[in-house]
Amino acid sequence: MLKISTKRSTNLSLVIAFVFLALCVAAVFFMPTVIDLLIDTPDNIGNRSDITTGGRIFVHIVSYFLYAFIVSADVFSILLLLRIKKGLVFTKESVAFIRYVAWSCFGICLAFALLGVYFQLALIMSFITLFLCLCLRVVKNVIDEATEIKDENDLTV
Amino acid sequence: MIVINLDVMMAKRKMSLNELSDKVGITLANLSILKNNKAKAIRFSTLDAICKALDCKVEDIIAYEED
Numbered sequence: 001m002l003k004i005s006t007k008r009s010t011n012l013s014l015v016i017a018f019v020f021l022a023l024c025v026a027a028v029f030f031m032p033t034v035i036d037l038l039i040d041t042p043d044n045i046g047n048r049s050d051i052t053t054g055g056r057i058f059v060h061i062v063s064y065f066l067y068a069f070i071v072s073a074d075v076f077s078i079l080l081l082l083r084i085k086k087g088l089v090f091t092k093e094s095v096a097f098i099r100y101v102a103w104s105c106f107g108i109c110l111a112f113a114l115l116g117v118y119f120q121l122a123l124i125m126s127f128i129t130l131f132l133c134l135c136l137r138v139v140k141n142v143i144d145e146a147t148e149i150k151d152e153n154d155l156t157v
Numbered sequence: 158m159i160v161i162n163l164d165v166m167m168a169k170r171k172m173s174l175n176e177l178s179d180k181v182g183i184t185l186a187n188l189s190i191l192k193n194n195k196a197k198a199i200r201f202s203t204l205d206a207i208c209k210a211l212d213c214k215v216e217d218i219i220a221y222e223e224d
Contacts (some may be wrong), residue, residue, distance in 0.1 A: 155197040157187045 066111035073104035102136035
């Protein structure tokens with residue numbers, strides 16, 4: 001089985017996170033076209049042929065909110081990875097970054113839930129991101145507890 | 158709260174932090190944490206070594222004060 005060192009793994013994650021951020025920046029220019037295309041393309045569940053102009057605007061606005069939450073989750077992940085690279089894992093700042101990523105996931109979940117009005121498949125994505133948010137909260141609680149234990153250990157003479 | 162009166166005992170014995178660090182066998186940084194009441198816990202072995210080095214009792218170093 002392929003096994004890479006911790007340092008390389010962190011670097012790989014950083015590269016992926018930066019590439020994803022670059023894709024997000026590039027995507028912002030194509031978003032209106034892609035959103036319109038998605039609205040006009042019927043899926044297996046149904047089509048959106050009866051969508052009003054107000055509905056279109058609603059989908060566009062929610063999509064931009066979704067985009068903002070995705071970018072914020074990626075940026076906080078990059079900041080967290082940079083701290084991990086420096087060896088600052090069990091610190092209050094790292095816990096805060098995980099918390100921000102979790103809240104960003106919750107934002108993504110809400111945005112997907114709102115998009116579920118017109119895209120039924122988005123409800124599944126909403127459920128998945130809610131589960132991801134829950135997992136991140138658990139990881140955050142574990143790291144928070146570990147930080148306290150480390151702090152206590154460091155200050156034991 | 159628990160307070161550490163290490164500086165008082167060190168002054169009584171006219172012992173420097175460097176000297177105590179050498180005698181006890183813990184780093185200056187850790188001794189400084191202890192002296193400045195920043196420590197969260199102290200090992201029995203450290204307490205034993207400090208009492209031995211300063212020729213004092215535990216209560217001369219550790220005291221309880223009302224918050």
